[in-house]
Amino acid sequence: MRITREEVLQIAALARLALTDAEIALFQEQLTAILDYAASLQRLETKAIPPTTTVLPLHTALREDIPGQTLPQAEALGNAPHTQAGYFLVPQILLKEQL
Amino acid sequence: MTSPADLTIHEAAMLLDEGALTSVALTEAVLERILTMDSAVHAYLTLTPETALEQAAQADVVRASGESLPLLGIPLALKDNLSTRGIPTSCGSRILEGYVPPFDATVVRRLKSAGAVLLGKTNLDEFAMGSSTENSAFFPTRNPWCLERVPGGSSGGSAAAVAAGEALAALGSDTGGSVRQPAAFCGLVGLRPTYGRCSRYGLVAFASSLDQVGLLARDVSDAALLLSVIAGYDARDSTSLPQASFDGAAIPRRNDLRGLRVGVLADYEGVGVQPAVKQAVLAAVATLADLGAELLDVQLPHSxxxxxxxxxxxxxxxxxxxxxxxxxxxxxxxxxxxxxxxxxxxxxxxxxxxxxxxxxxxxxxxxxxxxxxxxxxxxxxRTLIRQDFEAAFAQVDIIVGPTSPVTAFRLGERVADPLQMYLADIFTLPQALAGLPALSLPCGFDEQGLPIGLQLTAPALEEACLSQVAYAYEQATSWHTRRPNLI
Known part of the structure; x- marks a missing residue:
């Protein structure tokens, strides 16, 4: 099954990836080849087989709800490219008329 | 013996305990090796020589006071996807360039508590995605056995460092073979523990149901010692096993394998296994039989x-x-x-x-x-693959086969065709999908002098069995004592 250029663009949008034209062409070819190979799974009869989401016995890991040490604000923000007044700074999300 | 940098951990620890070597001298010898070799090998992304020498000096003081710790004064390297407080952690990616974690991964904290000297952070395929370390955003790492060839990946920097004497051992991570395949390519012991054995807290996540911290060492005893230090339950990792701790020193060493049932993988025809690899693995299986093991053919039909x-x-x-x-x-x-x-x-x-x-x-x-x-x-x-192992382990104690179908390939040889690159992992993927422990150890060399790896697989939490069998094989052979000819 051939992946179309439009599908590559749709997936890139979902994955929040800006791709160059060369990458779009490359991934169109390579995703087609890899997914063709993956299609071999369709030969397996799996109707009665439960999926494995984890190899561990399923359980919920619980612990006592005790306050521990947290990072000081300066350290938590220390790696951020842009901060302001103790917050992570992002480009404006809502326009004035949307408020 | 030319330099203490080529010692195993247990050899170095003995000299340190006897007072014949100090940790500062050992660390200086390793730093000296890094200085002469790493411009050719490119194993490290970040070096921390000052803190390493401080930790070494501290270790010498602690030792002089009579205190003993499992890795006291031993210089080790860390794959650069393990978070280190105050030291850059890039995952080999531009997107994390300059990032300095405010915390240590649990396994890093455990190494520090055991007295280890930490030399720096090693190169990897970006976010551990790759089999050659060519996908690092910074530079490829070279194989110390042949600089035109890859060290394997994704823990290629850690493997190359240990093989070149630029660390006595190193931590890596194994999602689909990223510790075992570079161990095979670089003539080392590489261990992927049972899923849940080592905490993933602070290991930058790639595929959470598969990721496991692993290790690269020069022999089986060092691997067991390192696992004893890094294994253990951690409340900060919700997939950590309550029975995760491991005591390598408590495992009886065996020089024969009488009573052991070894499953031999019979069905890897058609995968493109290099003839020298096939011969070496057959010879290793014969050695296991000589040691008294009973051989049985096993099939993993869904592999x-x-x-x-x-x-x-x-x-x-x-x-x-x-x-x-x-x-x-x-x-x-x-x-x-x-x-x-x-x-x-x-x-x-x-x-x-x-x-x-x-x-x-x-x-x-x-x-x-x-x-x-x-x-x-x-x-x-994935369930069917797990069931294959369950059926096999009803018959045998351990499964043996090749780690990689090929020996180290040339840089650039497989970059253009990702499908071919991915297929190089064919023997290391099933264990990862089943969450099982597996160990690669040296079992020979091909006609070009490149190392070949033998892979042993055990049921979950049977690392003791893995190390017993690997140790017995190691004692019966001398592959693990060979070192690359460094320029």
């Missing part, structure tokens, strides 16, 4: 699907895990007018080609309308 299963599940999990790299909280940030554009450009410019390829693949597999056909189907096939 042929492991590749397709892995390359759907791992990218799907990666596409969720790597969503955190948004340019806002750490790492690289592109200039953009809108938030959507900032995300797209930061990730488009910050991630390399292999990472983007896998994020695309994973996003495709998880997309509405395709989820059942790809992701659920792969998870069902």
């Amino acid at each position: 042929e699907f492991a590749f397709a299963v892995y390359y759907l599940i791992a990218p799907a999990e990666a596409s969720a895990n790597l969503a955190r790299f948004d340019g806002l909280r750490y790492g690289y940030c592109a200039e953009a007018g809108t938030l959507e554009e900032l995300y797209r450009r930061t990730r488009g410019e910050g991630f390399g080609t292999e990472v983007k390829r896998r994020l695309m693949l994973g996003t495709y597999a998880l997309r509405a309308g395709y989820y059942e056909a790809y992701y659920i189907k792969a998870q069902q096939a």
Whole structure:
């Protein structure tokens, strides 16, 4: 099954990836080849087989709800490219008329 | 013996205890080796010689006071996807360039508590996605056995460092073979522990249901010692096993394997196994029989699907895990007018080609309308792969086969064809999908003098059995004593 250029663009949008034209062409070819190979799974009869989401016995890991040490604000923000007044700074999300 | 840098951990520890060597002298010898070799090998992304020498001096003081710790004064390296407080952790990616974690991974904390000297952070395929370390955003690492060849991957920097005497041992991570395959390519012992044995807290996530911290060492005793230090339950990792701790010193050493049932993988015809690899593995199996083991043929009929299963599940999990790299909280940030554009450009410019390829693949597999056909189907096939091992381990105690179908290939040889590159992992994927412990150890050399790895696989939490068998084989052979001819 051939992946179309439009599908590559749709997936890139979902994955929040800006791709160059060369990458779009490359991934169109390579995703087609890899997914063709993956299609071999369709030969397996799996109707009665439960999926494995984890190899561990399923359980919920619980612990006592005790306050521990947290990072000081300066350290938590220390790696951020842009901060302001103790917050992570992002480009404006809502326009004035949307408020 | 030319330099203390070539010692095993247990050899060095004996000299340190006798007072014939100090940790400072040992660390200086390793730093000297790094200075002369790493401009050719390129194993390290970040070196911390000052703190290493401070830790070594401290270790000498502690030892003089009569205190004993399992790794006191031993210089080790860490793969650069393990978080280190105050030391850059890049995952081999531009998107994390300059990122300095405010915390240590649990396994790093455990090494420090055991008295280890930490030399620096080693190169890897970006976010551990690759089999050659050529996908590092910074530079490829070279194989100390032949500088035109890759060290394997993704823990290629850790493997090359240990093989070149640039560390006595190192930690790596294994998602689909990333510790075992570089161990095979570099003539080392590489161990992927049982899923849940070692805490993943602070290991930058790639595929959470598969990722496991692993180790690279010069012999089986060192591997068992290191595992004893890094294994253990951790409340900070919800997939940590309550019975995770491991005591290598408590395992009786055996020089024969009487009573052991060894399953020999019979069905790897047609996978393109290099003749020298096949011969070496057959000879190793004969050695196990000479040691008294009973040989039985085993089949893992669904292993042929492991590749397709892995390359759907791992990218799907990666596409969720790597969503955190948004340019806002750490790492690289592109200039953009809108938030959507900032995300797209930061990730488009910050991630390399292999990472983007896998994020695309994973996003495709998880997309509405395709989820059942790809992701659920792969998870069902994963169950069949696990059931194959359960059936095999009803008959045998351990399974033996090659680690990699080939020895170290040349740089650039497989970059253009990702499918061929992925197929090199065919023997290491099933254990990862089943969460089982597996160990690679040297079992010979090909006609070009390149190391060959033998892979042993055990049931969950049977690392003791793995090390017993590996130790007995190691005692009966001398492959592990060979070192590359460094220029």
